[in-house]
Amino acid sequence: MTHFSTIGLIGHLNNERAVYSIKRLIRFLQLRNKRFVLEAETAARIVDTDLLSAAHQIVDMDTLGQACDLVIVVGGDGSLLRGARALAKYAVPLLGVNRGRLGFLTDITPEDIENKVDEVLSGQFKSEKRFLLDMEVRRDGQVIATADALNDVVLHPGQFIHMLQFEIAVDDVFVTSQRSDGVIVSTPTGSTAYSLSGGGPILHPTLDAIVVVPMNPHTLSSRPIVVAGHSAISIVVGEHNRAEPMVTCDGHSHVDVQTGDTILIRKKPHMLELLHPLDYNFYERCRSKLGWGGHLLKE
The missing domain is CATH 3.40.50.10330 (Probable inorganic polyphosphate/atp-NAD kinase; domain 1)
Structure with a gap:
């Protein structure tokens, strides 16, 4: 007992x-x-x-x-x-x-x-382990903000609906550049939340994986991808006209970002235990x- x-x-x-x-x-x-x-x-x-x-x-x-x-x-x-x-x-x-x-x-x-x-x-x-994400924003090589998320980290245009440009790399390997309304980086726990509404896949919560979901991408070939849970995902904010881009963690923590900023996302070292x-x-x-x-x- x-x-x-x-x-x-x-x-x-x-x-x-x-x-x-x-x-x-x-x-x-x-x-x-x-x-x-x-x-x-x-x-x-x-x-x-x-x-x-x-x-x-x-x-x-x-x-x-x-x-x-x-x-x-x-x-x-x-x-x-x-x-x-x-x-x-x-x-x-x-x-x-x-x-x-x-x-x-x-x-x-x-x-x-x-x-x-x-x-x-x-x-x-029943006991189940879930992982969280660490997020940090780097500007000119310096960390200017940090936050964490159990569900997701989202880059979005802020108050105004304008397309953003950004580049995505995984473990320092370039993956893609995009024009879209933003991107959702989600844990398996968050795959049934905002990521799902953006067209992302449902992941079983015990999977060691992270899903990257483009939001309304400008090209139809842009699709969600699932990467290993130990991956380091970096997003470099490109030029934008009228948008005032922002990074939001779990819909709670908000950080304003600028052209050239790098958003680094990776799994936290400690796990959350949920009881059911x-x-x-x-x-x-x-x-x-x-x-x-x-x-x-x-x-």
């Missing part, structure tokens, strides 16, 4: 349904006599002083990663992305409760919170979330 001694709780900051589920989780953990820690911004959304006083600590995200051996994220995929970027370096596993819309990463439904969390605390779960209930199945998740067809033949 797996023993989680200290549970961390993170909730969607602007979602009353997530706050309600956090309160349910707190009451459940109290009944189980489990020690739990609240992330400070999440705690600020809970006005019930009795529930707040039951927490062992209220801490910032970094302290949460050091203090806990399991973190439960209540919200949508965006909430789990936020937790993953902050906590992956601490090797603390994450478990998701879905209070968002699509919920590819947050498995547990609100009505199953107590049952499914109880199963996980009793050691009944025992009935989790990636292909069933694709069927239910993406509307794939079910069985044609009945037994």
Whole structure:
């Protein structure tokens, strides 16, 4: 049996349904006599002083990663992305409760919170490793910005829809130059997110691979490519007229870039561990979330 001694709780900051589920989780953990820690911004959304006083600590995200051996994220995929970027370096596993819309990463439904969390605390779960991407922008040989992403790194025209010019290399080997609305560099985890809407392939989340997806390329021959997970991908920003290009990581971190800047993307050295209930199945998740067809033949 797996023993989680200290549970961390993170909730969607602007979602009353997530706050309600956090309160349910707190009451459940109290009944189980489990020690739990609240992330400070999440705690600020809970006005019930009795529930707040039951927490062992209220801490910032970094302290949460050091203090806990399991973190439960209540919200949508965006909430789990936020937790993953902050906590992956601490090797603390994450478990998701879905209070968002699509919920590819947050498995547990609100009505199953107590049952499914109880199963996980009793050691009944599946564990899966996911990797994140490191991104840095270099200008005149100097690093001017860094960020990371669990889903994707996107070069795009910023506020205005104008084509960009850029060159792509993999492991210092020139691959192609393009004129397009930008490019998405995605992990397998992110292959069911923005990359999918851009025409990229769905990758099984355990694959050691990165997908590069051009956004509305000027030539029909430009197609997504899949490269090895250990690859170093570099994108050199070419000349542009009215566009003010930008790099965005997970739709969260934004960096303005200029002609001649190099965007370097590679896999982070540490992995994220996601926990799933025992009935989790990636292909069933694709069927239910993406509307794939079910069985044609009945037994």
